[in-house]
Amino acid sequence: MLRERVDIALGERSYPIFIGPGLLADGALLAANITARDVLIVTNETVAPLYLDVFVDALRESLAGRHAASVVLPDGESHKTLDSLQLIVDALVESRMNRDAAVIALGGGVVGDMAGFAAACYQRGIDYVQVPTTLLAQVDSSVGGKTAVNHPKAKNMIGAFHQPRCVIADTATLATLPEREYRAGLAEVVKYGFVHDTDFLGWLEQRADALLARDEEAVIHAIRRSCEIKAEVVGIDEREQGLRAILNFGHTFGHAIETATGYGTWLHGEAVAAGMVVATDLSQRLGWISAADRDRVGELLKRFGLPIAAPRIGTDRAAQLMGMDKKVLGGKLRLVLLRKLGQADVVGDYSKQALDATLQTHFG
Amino acid sequence: MLRERVDIALGERSYPIFIGPGLLADGALLAANITARDVLIVTNETVAPLYLDVFVDALRESLAGRHAASVVLPDGESHKTLDSLQLIVDALVESRMNRDAAVIALGGGVVGDMAGFAAACYQRGIDYVQVPTTLLAQVDSSVGGKTAVNHPKAKNMIGAFHQPRCVIADTATLATLPEREYRAGLAEVVKYGFVHDTDFLGWLEQRADALLARDEEAVIHAIRRSCEIKAEVVGIDEREQGLRAILNFGHTFGHAIETATGYGTWLHGEAVAAGMVVATDLSQRLGWISAADRDRVGELLKRFGLPIAAPRIGTDRAAQLMGMDKKVLGGKLRLVLLRKLGQADVVGDYSKQALDATLQTHFG
Numbered sequence: 001m002l003r004e005r006v007d008i009a010l011g012e013r014s015y016p017i018f019i020g021p022g023l024l025a026d027g028a029l030l031a032a033n034i035t036a037r038d039v040l041i042v043t044n045e046t047v048a049p050l051y052l053d054v055f056v057d058a059l060r061e062s063l064a065g066r067h068a069a070s071v072v073l074p075d076g077e078s079h080k081t082l083d084s085l086q087l088i089v090d091a092l093v094e095s096r097m098n099r100d101a102a103v104i105a106l107g108g109g110v111v112g113d114m115a116g117f118a119a120a121c122y123q124r125g126i127d128y129v130q131v132p133t134t135l136l137a138q139v140d141s142s143v144g145g146k147t148a149v150n151h152p153k154a155k156n157m158i159g160a161f162h163q164p165r166c167v168i169a170d171t172a173t174l175a176t177l178p179e180r181e182y183r184a185g186l187a188e189v190v191k192y193g194f195v196h197d198t199d200f201l202g203w204l205e206q207r208a209d210a211l212l213a214r215d216e217e218a219v220i221h222a223i224r225r226s227c228e229i230k231a232e233v234v235g236i237d238e239r240e241q242g243l244r245a246i247l248n249f250g251h252t253f254g255h256a257i258e259t260a261t262g263y264g265t266w267l268h269g270e271a272v273a274a275g276m277v278v279a280t281d282l283s284q285r286l287g288w289i290s291a292a293d294r295d296r297v298g299e300l301l302k303r304f305g306l307p308i309a310a311p312r313i314g315t316d317r318a319a320q321l322m323g324m325d326k327k328v329l330g331g332k333l334r335l336v337l338l339r340k341l342g343q344a345d346v347v348g349d350y351s352k353q354a355l356d357a358t359l360q361t362h363f364g
Numbered sequence: 365m366l367r368e369r370v371d372i373a374l375g376e377r378s379y380p381i382f383i384g385p386g387l388l389a390d391g392a393l394l395a396a397n398i399t400a401r402d403v404l405i406v407t408n409e410t411v412a413p414l415y416l417d418v419f420v421d422a423l424r425e426s427l428a429g430r431h432a433a434s435v436v437l438p439d440g441e442s443h444k445t446l447d448s449l450q451l452i453v454d455a456l457v458e459s460r461m462n463r464d465a466a467v468i469a470l471g472g473g474v475v476g477d478m479a480g481f482a483a484a485c486y487q488r489g490i491d492y493v494q495v496p497t498t499l500l501a502q503v504d505s506s507v508g509g510k511t512a513v514n515h516p517k518a519k520n521m522i523g524a525f526h527q528p529r530c531v532i533a534d535t536a537t538l539a540t541l542p543e544r545e546y547r548a549g550l551a552e553v554v555k556y557g558f559v560h561d562t563d564f565l566g567w568l569e570q571r572a573d574a575l576l577a578r579d580e581e582a583v584i585h586a587i588r589r590s591c592e593i594k595a596e597v598v599g600i601d602e603r604e605q606g607l608r609a610i611l612n613f614g615h616t617f618g619h620a621i622e623t624a625t626g627y628g629t630w631l632h633g634e635a636v637a638a639g640m641v642v643a644t645d646l647s648q649r650l651g652w653i654s655a656a657d658r659d660r661v662g663e664l665l666k667r668f669g670l671p672i673a674a675p676r677i678g679t680d681r682a683a684q685l686m687g688m689d690k691k692v693l694g695g696k697l698r699l700v701l702l703r704k705l706g707q708a709d710v711v712g713d714y715s716k717q718a719l720d721a722t723l724q725t726h727f728g
Binding site for chain 2: 082085086089090093096117120121122123124125146148151153154156157158159160161239323
C-alpha cells in the first residue's frame with residue numbers, strides 16, 4: 001500500500017504528515033500518533049455519516065478506555081464563525097475535557113480551521129490532530145498551524161498560530177469528494193508550482209488527466225509534493241513574518257471575491273484560482289513574467305475546470321475588500337506577485353497604475 | 365515623583381512594567397513605549413468617563429497623526445464573554461486596523477483579559493499594551509500574558525498566552541477605586557507573600573494600615589514587590605507547565621465560589637481570599653503548616669476586610685466545579701497548597717479524606 005510521510009520541522013513543535021489510502025481506519029497508526037486519552041472529534045454533517053464511525057472504531061481499537069466524544073457542526077464556510085467556536089467549546093466543557101485532552105478535526109478546511117482554533121484557545125491551548133478529508137485540506141489548510149474563524153466582514157480575521165500534533169491525510173476519503181470540491185483543491189496544488197517549483201508545475205501539466213481521474217499514485221504524489229513545499233516554507237517562516245506569505249498567492253484577490261459574493265458562493269479554491277489569474281496578470285503588466293507564462297497559468301487552471309474570470313464586483317469594492325486583508329502593513333497594500341514563474345514574492349514596489357488597470361480589467 | 369520599573373524577562377517577549385502616579389497622562393512615557401501608529405483603546409463604561417480623554421490626549425500629544433479609536437464595553441465579570449470579544453473585533457475591523465496596529469487595555473482585570481485575548485486572536489495576533497486601573501490588575505492580571513474570556517460554566521476557559529508590549533500602572537487611578545475593589549486587589553498582593561516570600565508577608569503585616577489608607581509609598585512598594593515576584597515566576601514558567609501554577613493559590617476553590625454564585629457576585633479577589641483560607645486549612649490538616657501559620661493567613665486577610673468564610677454551596681457542587689478547573693490533569697485534581705508558609709507547591713499527593721473533610725468544613 002502506498003504510504004508517504006512528510007515532516008514539518010519546527011523544533012519542539014515538529015510533526016509528521018501521513019499520506020495514503022485507508023489511514024483513518026488504521027488503528028495502529030492512530031494509537032501511535034494520537035496519544036491523548038480523552039479526545040473530542042470535531043466534524044460536520046456531511047463527513048460524519050461517511051467517516052465518523054469507522055474513525056472512532058479505529059481509534060478505540062488499540063486503546064481501550066479512551067474517551068472519545070464528538071460534535072457535528074453544520075457544513076460550509078458560512079458556519080466558520082465564533083458561534084461555531086462556542087459550540088465546540090461547549091462540547092469540550094460538557095465532556096469535562098482538560099488540558100491533557102486533544103481535539104481531532106475530521107473534515108475539510110472549515111472543520112480544521114475551527115477545531116484548530118478551538119484547541120488553540122480552550123484552556124489557553126490544548127493539542128489537536130488534523131484528519132483532513134478534502135484535497136484542499138490535505139494539501140494546504142491542515143498543514144502549518146494556521147487556525148481561524150471568519151468575521152462577517154473579513155475572512156480568517158480571528159485566529160491563532162497553533163500547530164497540530166500530526167496530520168493524517170487519508171486519500172481514500174477523496175473518493176467521496178464532489179467533483180467541484182476536488183477541483184477547488186487542485187487550485188491550491190497548482191499554486192505550489194506557480195510560486196515555488198516549476199518542475200512540479202511541469203509534472204502537473206503532464207499528469208493533469210491522471211489527477212482529474214483521481215489516479216491514486218498521481219494524487220498521492222501531488223499531495224506529498226504540496227506538503228513538502230509547504231513544510232519547507234513554514235519551516236523557514238512559521239508565523240508569516242515574510243516568506244510564508246507567498247503561499248497566499250491569489251488569496252488577496254480571492255478573499256475579496258469570497259467576501260463580496262458571500263462566504264460559500266465561491267469555493268475557496270475557486271476564488272483562489274480566479275485570484276491567481278488576477279495576480280499573474282498584474283505580474284505580467286509589470287513586466288516580471290512573459291505573456292506566455294501568464295497564459296500558462298490560466299491554461300492549467302482552465303484544464304482543471306477552475307474559474308479564471310473573477311466576478312464583476314466593481315473596482316472600488318474589490319480595492320476596499322483587499323484593504324482589509326491581513327497583508328496590509330502600515331497602510332500600504334502588499335501583494336504576492338510572480339517575480340518569475342515558479343518564484344513568488346511579497347511586494348509593495350508595484351505601480352499603482354498597473355494595479356488599478358488590473359482591477360479594472362478583472363473586477364470593473 | 366516616585367516611579368518604579370520592573371522587567372519581565374522572556375527573551376524576545378520581554379517587557380517593562382512602569383509603576384507610579386500620573387503615568388497614563390505622561391505623553392513622553394507613552395510615546396516611548398506605545399509605538400504602534402494605530403491603536404484601539406478598549407475600556408469600560410466606568411473607566412471611560414474618568415480616564416479615557418486624558419489618556420487619549422496624552423497619547424496624541426507626542427505623536428501627531430496617530431489614529432486612536434476606542435470601544436467602551438459594559439462593566440463587570442458577567443460581560444467577559446465571546447460576545448464582548450466580538451465587539452472588540454468589530455471595532456478593530458471597522459477602524460480597519462491591521463497587523464501593525466495595537467490594542468490598549470485601559471481598565472481592570474476584565475478589560476485587560478478581554479482586550480489581551482482580542483489582540484491574541486485578531487489577525488492571529490497583534491500587539492497590546494496594558495494600562496491597568498485597578499489594584500488587582502496592577503499586581504496580577506495585567507502582568508504575565510494570560511488572556512481569556514469566560515465560558516458560562518467555567519471561568520477563563522477560552523483564552524491565550526499573549527504577552528503585552530508593556531504595562532503602565534498608574535497608581536493615581538487607585539484614588540477612584542471603590543473600597544471593596546481595592547481590598548479585593550489586596551488579596552492578590554498578600555497571596556505573593558503566602559506563596560513565595562515571608563519577608564514580604566512580614567512587611568504587609570507591618571504596613572497593613574498604610575496600605576488600607578492607600579499611602580502612596582506603601583502602595584507603590586506593594587505593587588512593585590508583587591510584580592517582581594510574578595516576573596520571577598513567569599520568567600521561569602511562562603506557559604504554566606509547573607511553577608507558575610503556584611500563583612493560582614486559592615484560585616481553584618475561588619473559581620468554584622465565583623462560578624457557583626454567578627460571576628460578579630463575589631469579586632475575584634474576594635473569592636480568592638476565601639479560597640486561600642480553604643487551601644491553607646487543607647495544608648494544615650495535612651500537617652504541612654502549623655495552626656499558628658494557618659491563623660496568620662486568615663488574620664491578615666481579615667485585617668484587609670476580606671471574606672474568610674466560603675459560601676455554603678455544598679460539598680458536591682464545590683467538588684464538581686473544581687473538577688472543571690484547568691489544573692486537573694489526567695483526571696486527577698492537583699491543588700496548590702502550602703508546603704510551608706511562604707512556599708506553595710502544586711501537589712497531587714494529598715489524602716482524599718483530608719480534602720473531603722476540608723470541603724465539608726467550608727462548603728458543606
